[in-house]
Amino acid sequence: MKGIVRVGGPILLALLAGGVLLVALGRDPFSFYADILSRGLLDPSGVQDTLVRMAPLLLMASGLIIAFRANIWNIGGDGQFLLAAAAVAGLGPWLIGVLPNVLAFLILGLIGATVGAAWTLVPAYLKANFGVNEIVTSLMFTFVGVNLGNLLIKGPFRSTKTLVPHTDVIPFRELLPKIPGTRIHVGLLLALLAILIVHYTMTRTSFGLRLRILGSSPRAAAHIGLHTARLTMISFALSGAFMGLAAAVEILGVWGYMRADWNPGFGLPLFALVFLARLDAVGVIPLVGFYGVISMGGHYAARRADLPDDFMLVIVGMILLFMALAEYFASRGDERPSLAGGLRAALRRGSGRG
Amino acid sequence: MTPDATRTVTRSLTPAVGSALEVRGITKAFPGVVANDAVSIAFHRGEVHCVLGENGAGKSTLLHILAGMQRPDSGSILVGGERVSLDSPHAAIALGIGAVYQHPWSIPALTVLENMMLGEGKGLRLDPKSAAEALARFGSMLGVEFDPGAEIGRLALGRRQQMEIAKALWSGSTVLMLDEPTAMLTPQGAEELARVLVRLARRGLAIVFVTHKLHEALEVGDRITVLRRGRVTGAWGPDEIAAAGRETMRRRIVEAMFGGGVAPEVQIGRSAHPGLRGRRADAHDRPALELDRLCVEPRRGEVGVRDVTLTVWPGEIVGVAGVDGNGQRELAEAVAGQRSVSSGEIRVGGICVTGDDVSGRMRRGLRYVTDDRIGEGTVPSLSVALNLILKRIGEKPYWRHGRADEKLIEENARELVERFDIRTPGVGARCGTLSGGNLQKVVLARELSSGPAVVVYSKPTHGLDARTTMTVRDRITALAEEGAASLLISSDLDEILDLSHRIAVIFGGRLTGIVDNVPGAEREVGDLMVGGSAR
Numbered sequence A: 001m002k003g004i005v006r007v008g009g010p011i012l013l014a015l016l017a018g019g020v021l022l023v024a025l026g027r028d029p030f031s032f033y034a035d036i037l038s039r040g041l042l043d044p045s046g047v048q049d050t051l052v053r054m055a056p057l058l059l060m061a062s063g064l065i066i067a068f069r070a071n072i073w074n075i076g077g078d079g080q081f082l083l084a085a086a087a088v089a090g091l092g093p094w095l096i097g098v099l100p101n102v103l104a105f106l107i108l109g110l111i112g113a114t115v116g117a118a119w120t121l122v123p124a125y126l127k128a129n130f131g132v133n134e135i136v137t138s139l140m141f142t143f144v145g146v147n148l149g150n151l152l153i154k155g156p157f158r159s160t161k162t163l164v165p166h167t168d169v170i171p172f173r174e175l176l177p178k179i180p181g182t183r184i185h186v187g188l189l190l191a192l193l194a195i196l197i198v199h200y201t202m203t204r205t206s207f208g209l210r211l212r213i214l215g216s217s218p219r220a221a222a223h224i225g226l227h228t229a230r231l232t233m234i235s236f237a238l239s240g241a242f243m244g245l246a247a248a249v250e251i252l253g254v255w256g257y258m259r260a261d262w263n264p265g266f267g268l269p270l271f272a273l274v275f276l277a278r279l280d281a282v283g284v285i286p287l288v289g290f291y292g293v294i295s296m297g298g299h300y301a302a303r304r305a306d307l308p309d310d311f312m313l314v315i316v317g318m319i320l321l322f323m324a325l326a327e328y329f330a331s332r333g334d335e336r337p338s339l340a341g342g343l344r345a346a347l348r349r350g351s352g353r354g
Numbered sequence B: 001m002t003p004d005a006t007r008t009v010t011r012s013l014t015p016a017v018g019s020a021l022e023v024r025g026i027t028k029a030f031p032g033v034v035a036n037d038a039v040s041i042a043f044h045r046g047e048v049h050c051v052l053g054e055n056g057a058g059k060s061t062l063l064h065i066l067a068g069m070q071r072p073d074s075g076s077i078l079v080g081g082e083r084v085s086l087d088s089p090h091a092a093i094a095l096g097i098g099a100v101y102q103h104p105w106s107i108p109a110l111t112v113l114e115n116m117m118l119g120e121g122k123g124l125r126l127d128p129k130s131a132a133e134a135l136a137r138f139g140s141m142l143g144v145e146f147d148p149g150a151e152i153g154r155l156a157l158g159r160r161q162q163m164e165i166a167k168a169l170w171s172g173s174t175v176l177m178l179d180e181p182t183a184m185l186t187p188q189g190a191e192e193l194a195r196v197l198v199r200l201a202r203r204g205l206a207i208v209f210v211t212h213k214l215h216e217a218l219e220v221g222d223r224i225t226v227l228r229r230g231r232v233t234g235a236w237g238p239d240e241i242a243a244a245g246r247e248t249m250r251r252r253i254v255e256a257m258f259g260g261g262v263a264p265e266v267q268i269g270r271s272a273h274p275g276l277r278g279r280r281a282d283a284h285d286r287p288a289l290e291l292d293r294l295c296v297e298p299r300r301g302e303v304g305v306r307d308v309t310l311t312v313w314p315g316e317i318v319g320v321a322g323v324d325g326n327g328q329r330e331l332a333e334a335v336a337g338q339r340s341v342s343s344g345e346i347r348v349g350g351i352c353v354t355g356d357d358v359s360g361r362m363r364r365g366l367r368y369v370t371d372d373r374i375g376e377g378t379v380p381s382l383s384v385a386l387n388l389i390l391k392r393i394g395e396k397p398y399w400r401h402g403r404a405d406e407k408l409i410e411e412n413a414r415e416l417v418e419r420f421d422i423r424t425p426g427v428g429a430r431c432g433t434l435s436g437g438n439l440q441k442v443v444l445a446r447e448l449s450s451g452p453a454v455v456v457y458s459k460p461t462h463g464l465d466a467r468t469t470m471t472v473r474d475r476i477t478a479l480a481e482e483g484a485a486s487l488l489i490s491s492d493l494d495e496i497l498d499l500s501h502r503i504a505v506i507f508g509g510r511l512t513g514i515v516d517n518v519p520g521a522e523r524e525v526g527d528l529m530v531g532g533s534a535r
Helices: A002-024 A029-042 A044-069 A077-098 A101-118 A121-130 A134-154 A187-204 A206-216 A218-223 A228-255 A267-276 A284-304 A311-330 A339-348 B003-013 B059-066 B089-094 B112-117 B128-142 B157-170 B187-202 B214-220 B238-244 B246-258 B328-336 B358-363 B373-377 B406-419 B436-448 B466-481 B493-499 B521-529
Strands: B021-030 B033-043 B048-052 B074-079 B082-084 B097-100 B175-179 B206-211 B223-228 B231-236 B289-296 B305-312 B317-321 B343-348 B366-369 B454-458 B485-489 B502-507 B510-516
Touching: A002 A029, A002 A267, A002 A311, A029 A044, A029 A284, A044 A077, A044 A187, A044 A206, A044 A228, A044 A267, A044 A284, A077 A101, A077 A134, A077 A228, A077 A267, A101 A228, A121 A134, A121 A228, A187 A206, A187 A228, A187 A284, A206 A218, A206 A228, A218 A228, A218 B373, A267 A284, A267 A311, A284 A311, B021 B059, B033 B048, B033 B059, B033 B074, B033 B231, B048 B059, B048 B187, B048 B214, B059 B097, B059 B175, B059 B206, B089 B097, B097 B157, B112 B128, B112 B157, B128 B157, B128 B187, B157 B175, B157 B187, B187 B206, B187 B214, B206 B214, B214 B246, B223 B238, B223 B246, B231 B238, B231 B246, B238 B246, B289 B328, B305 B328, B305 B485, B305 B510, B317 B466, B317 B493, B328 B366, B328 B454, B328 B485, B358 B366, B366 B436, B373 B436, B406 B436, B436 B466, B454 B466, B466 B485, B466 B493, B485 B493, B493 B521, B502 B521, B510 B521
Parallel strands: B048 B206, B048 B223, B097 B175, B175 B206, B317 B485, B317 B502, B366 B454, B454 B485
Antiparallel strands: B021 B033, B021 B074, B074 B082, B223 B231, B289 B305, B289 B343, B502 B510
């Protein structure tokens, strides 16, 4: 019950505040939210779009949970995602052309995961060995990663067939197979599997327990003989690998190509969802579903109401704000992971080791 | 209105002999534990009021409530006879309730004066002049002279605490609460503090002195209240204390602290000198732990370890005596494998372990009972059951192919909870909800239950109440009798004299001498502790 209030309260308040904003902008909030609901959830075609959107989000949520559980603030998810997307979109058309599809998908998934993981190595190394705050380094690496991705698309990966810079296009029928009778690609199943595996790993295995100890008490981790530097590198890399895998799934399942300056900005809204779920992997599934509904339905509703697409980001921002307020008032002295508490602790961490 | 009526009204508002601060029926429960159960106490101006109790008796909770850091579930708080609500530390300070905690809050890199000014002043401007005045004024009130320009990190802890008291007085405290104020002090520092507190009480302040040390309460307490398991189990005013006499009071307090049953020996008696008793020697014995010219590089503010050579035999307890900060922590961590050595060798059972990590040394039978039970010894957010097996994560039979066998882990925990008498609401409870004494039992149970050959103890009874102290010391002795070699690092000389066969003294990171624990050894050890040389 308390959990429902804790999760539902901020969402409800954000929707209310969004409603006030809509009224102020001269729009009808009821029809706006009705549009979101009908398009994102109730319309058979719309709900498929929602489920398709959930695939990369769930994979990225898995990556965030692994990092946050170890108290590693991987802020650079978008950079890892976009660089991996550029690699997959750049190499995809060629690989799919020369290899059997299944093999090509496997290799491309691996490429995405590897690129995503590789983009965490420097922040992870600096944190593990010199205690450099990863919030700063992984954010800086996002800027580099986004621009490096664009550079690749405008340079070596650029399609010769168009004026707008983008990669070659994988033909629609060569994309990831769909679940029969739907437009939902198998990437969603992979994402659900991934999140269940993360859940199991975190709750049942010795590796998950080690990560949790590293996250909640680095000094205890050193005392009991965990190799904290190695664990930091591993969990950071795993987190990046999931970001890269999400990119591979999105490119191979939905787009088939990547154009320059494309940035869906999946990463930051997920922070809110992952902490609303208290870093519980299974708990994050319905929240990602909810976010899928408002982001797909919101796209449609915003257009109908003649509002910019980014209006939904305002609502997500308000969810974050109300969540932080609710955390502050409801859970003083509560030691479970919260966004506000975790961020405070992470920022307070000096540059010292541990 | 007649003059008489006026007087009556005035008196009821500010009673001449009434309380400065009073709690009535305060109850505060945490998951699984009732920390304060209908506690009623009145604190009076002009008195040092000692609140005594074992660890986990509810003293800290009460103090946190009075400092506005926690809210009681029920009950009321009265300041000067009027009901108040203390919903923030600011509210408490505004009502004249100041607190000084066991660990200093002052910032080491700042000077005394700068620390005085922290958080003071309206707006952005600092006011060094009035802070300096306050420092001088309250310094003379405390009977202490402060050097305003001294960096506070360089001062003794006692002086640092006095600065924090001065600061509390400056913010207008009429009630001054101190939480275990002597825990970090030298004996001289503690005596000085006692003098300061009595002085302040005579000037009309109400002093609340929270402690678990009986003799402190007997020495400075004008009024004594005993808490046990969250309840007030004894309360005596100045007249009763004077009438009863010291011995009677001691007996009454012990009864209140430990219950009506068999009261444990509060003064832990000195047994026959263990050095005379000797250990059971065996001609085929091989040294259990050897340190050979061990050196550890100091980090900032440390002395490191220099050229330490020491042998501990099976069944032997070697005490390492010394004033805190002379390399004890560095030595313990180097032996445990938590810190790398710069030169020298460590051998366990004749095998060199210098290159092994913590788990490698664990497998050789080395155990380390850390003195930092909250910071590194346990993980507060994990269950008691997991904490009891923290150093064996991933090992059979508790984990198979990386997967936890929760049933087995819980079974192990239940057995240890029983064997080591750990008071916890359940093995699934978060370790963070346990009191200090029970945390120490968790650490001991974990380290001592799995076939230890060599145990390094770091201040094993620091901050524990008398009863837990006794059980811990009994366990150390019993384990040695079973054949484990023990390195007992402690700043409590009595503890070392009680338990050790031999005593090594550490000073400035070096062993300045190793003496057999025979009658008269304490004098020699005392000389060595302050840097003298062995004869």
